[in-house]
Amino acid sequence: VPFASSIKKNVPGMLSGAVGLITEAKQANDIVEGNDADLVFLGRVLLRSPNFVLDAATQLGTFAQYPHQYERGRPKTKDTFV
Numbered sequence: 723v724p725f726a727s728s729i730k731k732n733v734p735g736m737l738s739g740a741v742g743l744i745t746e747a748k749q750a751n752d753i754v755e756g757n758d759a760d761l762v763f764l765g766r767v768l769l770r771s772p773n774f775v776l777d778a779a780t781q782l783g784t785f786a787q788y789p790h791q792y793e794r795g796r797p798k799t800k801d802t803f804v
Contacts, residue, residue: 723740723742723759726739726758726759727758727759730757737760737761738759738760739759739760740762740763741762741763741765744762744767747777747778748781750762750778751782776788
């Protein structure tokens with residue numbers, strides 16, 4: 723993250739991505755919202771938890787579209803369509 727942040731601050735107009743040991747939704751969100759990087763690359767966490775993106779959306783209180791074939795298994799919320 724420090725390398726991506728340094729590039730973002732010192733090279734105007736160049737997009738940067740943070741990578742490495744990003745394992746929690748809040749951590750990834752804080753990096754982007756804190757303007758330390760334009761995007762976050764996830765690796766091992768996606769191998770360990772294939773539903774990371776869907777779980778992260780729930781933790782952060784935002785909506786993520788489930789693949790159509792999985793909609794029926796979606797936890798029931800105010801955003802549930804089925």
